[in-house]
Amino acid sequence: xxxxxxxxxxxxxxxxxxxxxxxxxxxxxxxxxxxxxxxxxxxxxxxxxxxxxxxxxxxxxxxxxxxxxxxxxxxxxxxxxxxxxxxxxxxxxxxxxxxxxxxxxxxxxxxxxxxxxxxxxxxxxxxxxxxxxxxxxxxxxxxxxxxxxxxxxxxxxxxxxxxxxxxxxxxxxxxxxxxxxxxxxxxxxxxxxxxxxxxxxxxxxxxxxxxxxxxxxxxxxxxxxxxxxxxxxxxxxxxxxxxxxxxxxxxxxxxxxxxxxxxxxxxxxxxxxxxxxxxxxxxxxxxxxxxxxxxxxxxxxxxxxxxxxxxxxxxxxxxxxxxxxxxxxxxxxxxxxxxxxxxxxxxxxxxxxxxxxxxxxxxxxxxxxxxxxxxxxxxxxxxxxxxxxxxxxxxxxxx
Ligand SMILES: [Mg+2]
Numbered sequence: 542x543x544x545x546x547x548x549x550x551x552x553x554x555x556x557x558x559x560x561x562x563x564x565x566x567x568x569x570x571x572x573x574x575x576x577x578x579x580x581x582x583x584x585x586x587x588x589x590x591x592x593x594x595x596x597x598x599x600x601x602x603x604x605x606x607x608x609x610x611x612x613x614x615x616x617x618x619x620x621x622x623x624x625x626x627x628x629x630x631x632x633x634x635x636x637x638x639x640x641x642x643x644x645x646x647x648x649x650x651x652x653x654x655x656x657x658x659x660x661x662x663x664x665x666x667x668x669x670x671x672x673x674x675x676x677x678x679x680x681x682x683x684x685x686x687x688x689x690x691x692x693x694x695x696x697x698x699x700x701x702x703x704x705x706x707x708x709x710x711x712x713x714x715x716x717x718x719x720x721x722x723x724x725x726x727x728x729x730x731x732x733x734x735x736x737x738x739x740x741x742x743x744x745x746x747x748x749x750x751x752x753x754x755x756x757x758x759x760x761x762x763x764x765x766x767x768x769x770x771x772x773x774x775x776x777x778x779x780x781x782x783x784x785x786x787x788x789x790x791x792x793x794x795x796x797x798x799x800x801x802x803x804x805x806x807x808x809x810x811x812x813x814x815x816x817x818x819x820x821x822x823x824x825x826x827x828x829x830x831x832x833x834x835x836x837x838x839x840x841x842x843x844x845x846x847x848x849x850x851x852x853x854x855x856x857x858x859x860x861x862x863x864x865x866x867x868x869x870x871x872x873x874x875x876x877x878x879x880x881x882x883x884x885x886x887x888x889x890x891x892x893x894x895x896x897x898x899x900x901x902x903x904x905x906x907x908x909x910x911x912x913x914x915x916x917x918x919x920x921x922x923x924x925x926x927x928x929x930x931x932x933x934x935x936x937x938x939x940x
Contacts, residue, residue, distance in 0.1 A: 559876055639821060640820050643823055658851035667854060672861040740768050798821070
């Protein structure tokens with residue numbers, strides 16, 4: 542079969558309703574309706590095979606106005622060459638610019654070879670153990686409004702089959718509140734499921750991070766993630782934190798690109814690596830998984846989605862799929878756009894009795910997108926064809 546040359550890329554921005562969820566603070570907000578924004582990317586080739594990827598947020602969209610025209614005319618199967626060219630071109634913003642294009646190219650390759658992506662990557666497993674990753678704490682009646690409410694929800698998730706549970710503390714959490722929550726959840730379900738704390742950088746000081754970390758130690762937590770307001774960037778501080786507490790640290794969610802993430806490990810500043818296919822693409826995430834494996838440690842993927850499942854199904858050294866954000870009052874991930882025509886979904890009830898989800902088995906990402914919905918709710922975007930491709934003034938494409 543001849544090689545597929547990219548003839549056209551389409552970028553579509555669209556809107557959808559988000560109900561009962563505040564997408565700014567990631568809290569349960571009953572009765573609320575917010576406008577969510579999504580990005581849909583489609584890559585067409587001269588042999589009729591296309592690749593697609595749709596994700597929430599417009600974060601990747603500004604970068605797509607640079608990268609989507611640039612890939613027109615290239616061989617769609619040369620993902621590594623495209624990854625390396627974009628890396629060279631985009632420098633510090635490389636992974637943010639590579640992610641969405643790379644995932645759509647992997648979807649295209651899967652359709653070209655008629656195989657799911659995880660098989661092309663070298664399949665390792667089909668069932669992915671999940672952790673219930675909560676909404677951020679709220680102050681709503683019946684919500685995640687107290688340490689006991691988090692403990693009740695952890696117990697509910699344990700009964701459902703979840704093998705692990707992660708607390709996202711309140712945005713304005715105090716160390717006292719956080720410590721009480723860690724103890725409440727630890728006393729209720731500790732020893733029966735793996736427990737994690739992710740304050741998402743909410744504590745003000747390093748000292749707060751140490752105090753709360755010691756509570757994680759007492760309850761035998763599985764990991765402690767991004768505790769305070771350095772926003773997960775200081776290698777020095779997290780090496781110090783590792784010296785002061787026993788609980789393994791999970792950092793690098795907010796560190797972008799391969800080398801800086803690995804440098805974090807080499808500085809003794811984290812125990813786990815963290816990555817998201819939306820940032821770096823499937824190509825970048827598999828490089829990160831290999832780097833973690835070479836160092837003898839694990840890579841934990843951030844958030845949920847078909848690209849995440851395809852990657853995790855091809856990685857040995859990864860423990861859990863993040864079912865995020867879940868809440869006792871919400872069945873679906875209400876912040877995600879309703880774009881799947883196929884029987885694919887993430888949400889509190891998406892797991893089987895063993896607490897696992899499966900990897901989609903269709904070609905590429907293994908999901909069918911609802912393009913009628915996307916186009917009906919389209920708010921902007923662009924289509925790029927040969928002739929509209931911009932040339933990089935400094936480097937050009939790698940030959
Ligand atoms: Mg996190």
